[in-house]
Amino acid sequence: MTEPQSSKPPRQSRTGVTSTGARKASAKSNRSRAREFALQALYQHLVGRNDATAIDHFTRDLAGFHKADAAHYDALLHGSIEHAGDLDALILPLLDRKMEEISPIEHAAMWIGVYEFQNCLDVPWRVVINECVELTKEFGGTDGHKYVNAVLNGLAPKLRATEVEADRAKGKAK
Structure with missing residues (x-):
């Protein structure tokens, strides 16, 4: 007796992506890695209220940090913590709930x-x-990436007006 054949076509292999859809480590740029480490560090800050310097030392000792763009990581971590109030002031008007109800992963990704x-x-x-969005898909809850996408798409025309308008004129943005 033979096994019934599946009616589904074989799964297409996508380069740079694992079977779960996460990006393979080898496909990540140094800046993407920096963002990942910054997200993890900002999570520690948001959840544990840990000191930025202590978080920084801990994060730099993690496996794979040497492959990250350390300068970009520094800017993201320290800049986000230093300007947290200003960042939140921009984000908050686009939220449909209180900031305290936002997942720390989504919050860090928005920062x-x-x-x-x-x-x-x-x-x-x-x-x-x-x-x-990719960071939130990889580390956040099921639909958190949709929320991050909506907030950042809402801020882009304000914070990058010239660039967004140029893309709209070329038909590359809505």
């Missing part, structure tokens, strides 16, 4: 996104959003 919008002008706005 990274807003910080990069304001301070990393060499990173295109759509890349900022995509990276933050």
